[in-house]
Amino acid sequence: MTAACFSSRLAARFAALKAEGRAGFVTFLTAGDPDAATSAAILAGFPKAGADLIELGMPFSDPMADGPAIQAANGRALKRGMTIKGVLDLVRGFRTQETTTPLILMGYYNPIYVHGGAAFVKAAKAAGVDGLIVVDLPPEEDAELREPAEASGLDLIRLVAPTTDAVRLPRVLQDASGFLYYVAVTGITGSQSALPATVRRGVKALKAKTDLPVAVGFGISEPEQVEALGSMAEGVVVGSALIRRLVANLDPHGRPTPSLVPDVLDLVTTLSAPLRQGYSQSR
Amino acid sequence: MTTSLSFQANTFRAGPDESGHFGKYGGRFVAETLMPLVLAVEKAYAAARTDPSFQRELDSYLEHYVGRPSPLYFAPRLTENLGGAKIYLKRDELNHTGAHKINHCMGQILLAKRMGKTRIIAETGAGQHGVATATVAALFNLPCTVYMGELDIERQKPNVFRMRLLGAEVKPVRSGSKSLKDAMNEALRDWVAHVDDTFYIIGTVGGPHPYPMMVRDFQAVIGREVRQQLHKAEGRLPDSLVACVGGGSNAMGLFYEFLDEPSVQMHAVEAAGLGVDTGKHAAALTGGSAGVLHGMRSYFLQDADGQIQEAHSISAGLDYPGVGPEHAWLKDAGRVTYTSATDEEALEAFQWCSKLEGIIPALEPAHALAAVRRLAPTLPKDHLMVVNVCGRGDKDIFTVAERLGVKL
Numbered sequence: 146m147t148a149a150c151f152s153s154r155l156a157a158r159f160a161a162l163k164a165e166g167r168a169g170f171v172t173f174l175t176a177g178d179p180d181a182a183t184s185a186a187i188l189a190g191f192p193k194a195g196a197d198l199i200e201l202g203m204p205f206s207d208p209m210a211d212g213p214a215i216q217a218a219n220g221r222a223l224k225r226g227m228t229i230k231g232v233l234d235l236v237r238g239f240r241t242q243e244t245t246t247p248l249i250l251m252g253y254y255n256p257i258y259v260h261g262g263a264a265f266v267k268a269a270k271a272a273g274v275d276g277l278i279v280v281d282l283p284p285e286e287d288a289e290l291r292e293p294a295e296a297s298g299l300d301l302i303r304l305v306a307p308t309t310d311a312v313r314l315p316r317v318l319q320d321a322s323g324f325l326y327y328v329a330v331t332g333i334t335g336s337q338s339a340l341p342a343t344v345r346r347g348v349k350a351l352k353a354k355t356d357l358p359v360a361v362g363f364g365i366s367e368p369e370q371v372e373a374l375g376s377m378a379e380g381v382v383v384g385s386a387l388i389r390r391l392v393a394n395l396d397p398h399g400r401p402t403p404s405l406v407p408d409v410l411d412l413v414t415t416l417s418a419p420l421r422q423g424y425s426q427s428r
Numbered sequence: 429m430t431t432s433l434s435f436q437a438n439t440f441r442a443g444p445d446e447s448g449h450f451g452k453y454g455g456r457f458v459a460e461t462l463m464p465l466v467l468a469v470e471k472a473y474a475a476a477r478t479d480p481s482f483q484r485e486l487d488s489y490l491e492h493y494v495g496r497p498s499p500l501y502f503a504p505r506l507t508e509n510l511g512g513a514k515i516y517l518k519r520d521e522l523n524h525t526g527a528h529k530i531n532h533c534m535g536q537i538l539l540a541k542r543m544g545k546t547r548i549i550a551e552t553g554a555g556q557h558g559v560a561t562a563t564v565a566a567l568f569n570l571p572c573t574v575y576m577g578e579l580d581i582e583r584q585k586p587n588v589f590r591m592r593l594l595g596a597e598v599k600p601v602r603s604g605s606k607s608l609k610d611a612m613n614e615a616l617r618d619w620v621a622h623v624d625d626t627f628y629i630i631g632t633v634g635g636p637h638p639y640p641m642m643v644r645d646f647q648a649v650i651g652r653e654v655r656q657q658l659h660k661a662e663g664r665l666p667d668s669l670v671a672c673v674g675g676g677s678n679a680m681g682l683f684y685e686f687l688d689e690p691s692v693q694m695h696a697v698e699a700a701g702l703g704v705d706t707g708k709h710a711a712a713l714t715g716g717s718a719g720v721l722h723g724m725r726s727y728f729l730q731d732a733d734g735q736i737q738e739a740h741s742i743s744a745g746l747d748y749p750g751v752g753p754e755h756a757w758l759k760d761a762g763r764v765t766y767t768s769a770t771d772e773e774a775l776e777a778f779q780w781c782s783k784l785e786g787i788i789p790a791l792e793p794a795h796a797l798a799a800v801r802r803l804a805p806t807l808p809k810d811h812l813m814v815v816n817v818c819g820r821g822d823k824d825i826f827t828v829a830e831r832l833g834v835k836l
Contacts, residue, residue, distance in 0.1 A: 206735040256734030306461035332621035
């Protein structure tokens, strides 16, 4: 019943988190890394392990905003034949079991553009996707995807960076929906550590101008960071750290070992714990 | 309301529009972290472009440091050998550093200085743009990092050493296909992590707006000189222009001046590698399709799923799976004829020009010369054809020797 009050899984989840008085834990996984079956198993295990929101990376040959960990993940997924259709198949499979955890696709624009934006958002919505983050599609260029996405009921999530100054911020917030993704470091994914004090300033400035939830990502790999950032935002995203854990469980030929899925999910539980502990303590 | 300039009929020289689009191509497809910086470059360039003192300073360096104007040379033996069109060579290989790249490097570093930037980065394929960037960075005493694919480092050793002599740090790029597109990815990653102090000197008419326009403007000196020089020599306009295209900077530089002269035909020659139908080539316009990469919408070599494919060419400078957005627009508009030449044809043209005219061209313009060999014999003797020899071939002698089975 409650969920029906909200237009989307995303809105429902952020409302539920707000009611719980805590930030959500957002996990990132590159679809098809190291193969489709392993991705499906990790995805299926995410919600129980502690993921409140899931970002599923669509592999791309040239991930310009990503550091070495996610670059390599993209390479492994493509090498094993992951495609856009394969990504949507993974989502469809995930949705047969799990209907409340929002799933956002994150990627670069070219594969979407080549498939045709309108056709892609329709297929994504039908598969059970709730939103899109397209790294290299800034507000100045995103109308051609945002309009069909909105029409299909998908949120196109905007990014806000430390470099987004006060003059520019209104441009980014105009037409924003779903939530805002605050990029915690001025750099690529997984490269440097997000400094809570610096991030706090940026998130505060952002929150003064918007009522949308804010998720913070890039450079977050330690429980202490999750805890600190969880106190200032509605979501905390961990990506490269999960991928590094995944890589530690590959055999020398790059194939998954049996410990891979439980080990990655363990890390999700460990990293998300501070958010939940905060909740139980405050109660 | 976004401005949408109509590029129809009246002029081919009005682009890009205010938001950096040439028709549907171009634009600014970069991550939000870079967007404010890209807008700052745009603003700084818009101010510099209309500032006479900026142009005066640039012109002075072009004359006294680069050695412009480069000669326009009538090539009697090439002309005689082909028995058709009268062939003129625009000698941009005689510029300081041996290629046209120095034209846009000089312009960009003056802009970097104007913006108060204290560190320079660049990507390079053949090494010509890297050498030109390292050169201007040395001249203006700015630290410089050049990203270069590991494969290109291997095949362009002399230029790597040159860059190091000039004081630049050459960082090998081991990701992806280990060539130019990956070097550009890595330069973008560096830029996003050093937005405060770093200026990215892009080596072609590509990347996010304003780069395609800015690099074109800095290269347009080539065409302006050709107009004057040919007027002096022949008293009229050229009938055709020929240039090679990787990203397309030298071709835009030659063509731009003449885009609105309907009598001037333009031929742009892409690298067909082993042949466009083999899949092993770098001809984005001939064998690619519209896509988005490196900040721009343009033509790219890609698969049906939008994954960018590796380019193949004997010439490291043309070994890029995309092309500048203005070329994409000119192709769709039908103003420029896009054609291609294979590795084999370029090798033959390389030797042909060296032996007949005493000019060793780079492998990049050897592709343009290969097209000249096809075109000129079909044209009348009073047809004036200008070919841009955009780089000299010294850097390529190892590659060519290996292909000819000669041990150096």
